[in-house]
Amino acid sequence: MTSPSTAPTLYRATYLHTPRNPFTHPDALDAQSDGGLLVQDGVIRAAGSFAEVRAAHPDAPVTDLRGGLLLPGFIDTHVHYPQVRVIGGLGLPLLDWLDQCALPEEARMADLAYARGVARDFIGGLIGAGTTTALVFGSHFAGAVDAFFEEATRTGLRAVTGLVVSDRLLREELHTTPQRAYDEGRALIERWHGTGRALYAVTPRFSLSASEGILDACAALMRDFPGVRFTSHINENTREIQTVRDLFPGARDYLDTYERAGLVGRHSVLAHNVHPTDRELGVMAAHRCTAAHCPCSNSALGSGFFPLRRHLDAGVHVSLGSDVGGGTGFSLLKEGLQAHFMQNLMPGGVPLSPAHLLYLATLAGAEALDLPHTGSFQPGRAFDAVHLNPAPGTPLDAVFRHASSPERALAAAFATGTPADVARVWIGGDTVLGG
Numbered sequence: 517m518t519s520p521s522t523a524p525t526l527y528r529a530t531y532l533h534t535p536r537n538p539f540t541h542p543d544a545l546d547a548q549s550d551g552g553l554l555v556q557d558g559v560i561r562a563a564g565s566f567a568e569v570r571a572a573h574p575d576a577p578v579t580d581l582r583g584g585l586l587l588p589g590f591i592d593t594h595v596h597y598p599q600v601r602v603i604g605g606l607g608l609p610l611l612d613w614l615d616q617c618a619l620p621e622e623a624r625m626a627d628l629a630y631a632r633g634v635a636r637d638f639i640g641g642l643i644g645a646g647t648t649t650a651l652v653f654g655s656h657f658a659g660a661v662d663a664f665f666e667e668a669t670r671t672g673l674r675a676v677t678g679l680v681v682s683d684r685l686l687r688e689e690l691h692t693t694p695q696r697a698y699d700e701g702r703a704l705i706e707r708w709h710g711t712g713r714a715l716y717a718v719t720p721r722f723s724l725s726a727s728e729g730i731l732d733a734c735a736a737l738m739r740d741f742p743g744v745r746f747t748s749h750i751n752e753n754t755r756e757i758q759t760v761r762d763l764f765p766g767a768r769d770y771l772d773t774y775e776r777a778g779l780v781g782r783h784s785v786l787a788h789n790v791h792p793t794d795r796e797l798g799v800m801a802a803h804r805c806t807a808a809h810c811p812c813s814n815s816a817l818g819s820g821f822f823p824l825r826r827h828l829d830a831g832v833h834v835s836l837g838s839d840v841g842g843g844t845g846f847s848l849l850k851e852g853l854q855a856h857f858m859q860n861l862m863p864g865g866v867p868l869s870p871a872h873l874l875y876l877a878t879l880a881g882a883e884a885l886d887l888p889h890t891g892s893f894q895p896g897r898a899f900d901a902v903h904l905n906p907a908p909g910t911p912l913d914a915v916f917r918h919a920s921s922p923e924r925a926l927a928a929a930f931a932t933g934t935p936a937d938v939a940r941v942w943i944g945g946d947t948v949l950g951g
């Protein structure tokens with residue numbers, strides 16, 4: 517039995533979205549300076565100019581959002597739940613930062629009451645930045661992962677997450693065994709995968725902290741529960757890469773440590789990939805897996821410049837991640853700007869237009885996570901949206917009021933927008949912030 521329909525709403529706004537990929541389609545950006553989106557039961561039913569949608573739906577009540585910009589909700593494809601309270605540990609390279617900043621805090625997640633508070637801080641931060649879907653690196657503790665799914669359910673966030681598993685070289689209290697990794701993962705999958713908006717992601721932390729046995733346990737979960745997603749880290753830092761080489765002498769490269777276990781596929785999202793080989797890029801493209809680019813983190817931890825051109829030339833799908841707390845905050849506007857800066861500064865960088873940045877922050881994530889009902893404003897998709905409406909008197913407000921085109925306003929939103937400019941957020945048609 518389907519539930520009865522609710523009344524439609526016609527949103528009137530300057531809106532922009534990328535129904536296509538601007539790296540392959542030159543006219544990918546759809547910008548409506550006076551646009552209309554008809555939403556019913558959380559789904560976009562009609563989209564276009566306000567005049568056109570109005571004419572077809574003369575009786576729908578109108579919500580007037582003019583004055584700001586309406587964008588699809590942001591999709592963050594790499595962000596760590598237990599690290600929200602340690603954002604800002606600047607000045608350390610990856611392995612020192614893990615030892616000194618991240619892992620001591622992650623050990624605190626053993627305490628369920630603590631974890632519940634962190635889950636609130638974390639999801640509040642995501643939604644406050646306009647993020648409506650996230651692939652979230654979970655906790656090493658199953659209770660903390662439960663707490664996360666509960667908070668995601670309460671808030672309405674579309675969340676893909678799972679138990680983080682490791683069995684070497686971290687801290688003793690963060691280690692598990694292959695059998696426990698499988699058993700706890702299985703219980704979490706059965707409880708949460710496909711429940712409401714929640715999906716499960718099998719998550720070995722990185723090969724550096726994983727034996728072959730634990731990677732095999734991850735592969736067993738992927739085999740036994742088709743449809744769960746996979747995420748981990750790869751090729752982030754040169755010292756990390758050398759250590760992985762030493763730990764897996766039989767592997768051709770870092771990717772091969774995952775590939776041999778059968779963990780590289782259409783539902784795999786590998787974060788960073790700052791230092792890939794050509795072989796790795798070729799295999800990632802062949803398996804249609806995604807590289808999650810985290811430019812603020814790569815800058816803060818000094819990991820390096822992401823070779824976007826090589827990914828695109830090889831045909832590897834790329835999405836965006838904030839990588840909180842190696843990253844510096846939840847805003848995908850800031851990540852887009854930092855990606856733009858880094859591509860500008862590196863030899864052979866890819867010039868990124870506002871359309872590229874919007875795509876990376878929205879549809880690219882939907883494609884990475886295989887969530888075709890999110891990521892753009894095409895009719896049939898869920899109404900996941902963020903309304904940027906800067907306070908009067910702010911520089912972004914001045915640009916918005918004088919912008920010569922919606923695309924200019926979009927560029928300014930990436931250049932100077934922050935969570936303070938997020939006025940309202942919807943997920944599946946429900947207002948989850950503001951309103």
Ligand SMILES: Nc1nc2[nH]cnc2c(=O)[nH]1
Nearest residue numbers: 618721722749813839842
């Ligand atoms: N940036 C980052 N890289 C990692 N590699 C393994 N764990 C982490 C983490 O927490 N953050």
Ligand SMILES: [Zn+2]
Nearest residue numbers: 594749787839
């Ligand atoms: Zn990470």
